[in-house]
Structures are given as structure tokens and as C-alpha cells.
Amino acid sequence: GENVEQHPSTLSVQEGDSAVIKCTYSDSASNYFPWYKQELGKGPQLIIDIRSNVGEKKDQRIAVTLNKTAKHFSLHITETQPEDSAVYFCAARKGGSYIPTFGRGTSLIVHP
């Protein structure tokens, strides 16, 4: 089955810096890659997603890049703010399936 690796497990940055979280996947049939933000005591919220027919997608301060050949995708957050502090999960889903495989999560801490 699919295996998703996520790094780093913890990321600490200063407010205003950029943060990058990287994920790799194993199944070349995966074609949908969502990113979720989970604040303490809450459920994950979809913040951005990318499908395999594009290489990059941007939404204000967040962007996701996908390299299908290398089977990795990354989340980029620019001009980080303390409210960006949360756990971020990447996921990969195969075509024909609606069950994603999640990474283990990255705890992002933005220091004011």
C-alpha cells in the first residue's frame, strides 16, 4: 500500500521567516495530495491541495509543490505568523480511492 513520509517532525521558526515541510510517497498511482492544519484540540482543516496534473499551487502565503518523478511534495509557508503554529499533515490518495494515507505530522512553532 501507500506509504507517506513527512519531515521534519518539529519545525521552529521566527515570525516572518518561511517554513517548509516535505513529504514523500511511495505509490506512483497517487494523484491527489492535500495538506491539513490541526490546531490543538481541533480537527484537521484542509488548507491547500494539489493534483498530479499541476506542479505548483499557491494561495496567499501558502504554496504546495509537487515533483511526480521524485514522488515528493512540499508545503511552503511564507511570512509566518504565530497563528500558523499548529500540526500540519500531508496526505496522498490514489486514483480510484477516496481514502488518503496521512503522514505523521509536523509540529510548526512560530515564535513571535
Place this chain on the structure above:
Amino acid sequence: GAVVSQHPSRVICKSGTSVKIECRSLDFQATTMFWYRQFPKQSLMLMATSNEGSKATYEQGVEKDKFLINHASLTLSTLTVTSAHPEDSSFYICSARDSSGGKETQYFGPGTRLLVL
């Protein structure tokens, strides 16, 4: 984005009692809902997939008689933890599949914190 609600947000119960958790999709119809369990500082563990009008599909190692799932309508799925024990204490999160317009997106509820004494 779409909204998924869960009720209750937290519950404390005595060992041996049963607890029901509701998951609702508020602005879309969800033929499929998912139930996850999350331990502190860990990722989401899929417990079961709930399809409207049919039996749920449980992941390996999840006891279907202990975690009863009912998906009676296109907007409501319930998870009942039967004869709860302290080891069932966890954060339970549902999600709903929105396949309208062919987009196939999964939206999560806010989670339910269960503490079994």
C-alpha cells in the same frame, strides 16, 4: 470550505457505559464518512469507512462490535463506543467525503474528546 460538525465535543463517562458520537455534514451530502482515532502527538488512524445505507467497512484490528457505526442518512453518521474502557479514551474525528462536482474532497469534523474513567 464545507462544514462538518461533531457532537459532543467532549464527553466523560464511566467504564462499562456506551457513548454515541454524531457526525454531520452541514452543507453537502456525504455518501461516505470516515471515523478516525488520534492519540496524543500522533497521526490519524482510520478506524472505519461508513457508507450511507450499508454496513461500515472496518480497518484491520478495529472491533466492529465495540465501535458501532450507523450511517442512516446522507448527512449523519454515528459512532457508538460500547462498553467503554479507559483504553478507549482518545480523540475521535470524523470526516465526510464531498464528491459534488467531481472534486472528491474530504472535510474533517472538530473532533470529540472521550475520557473513560
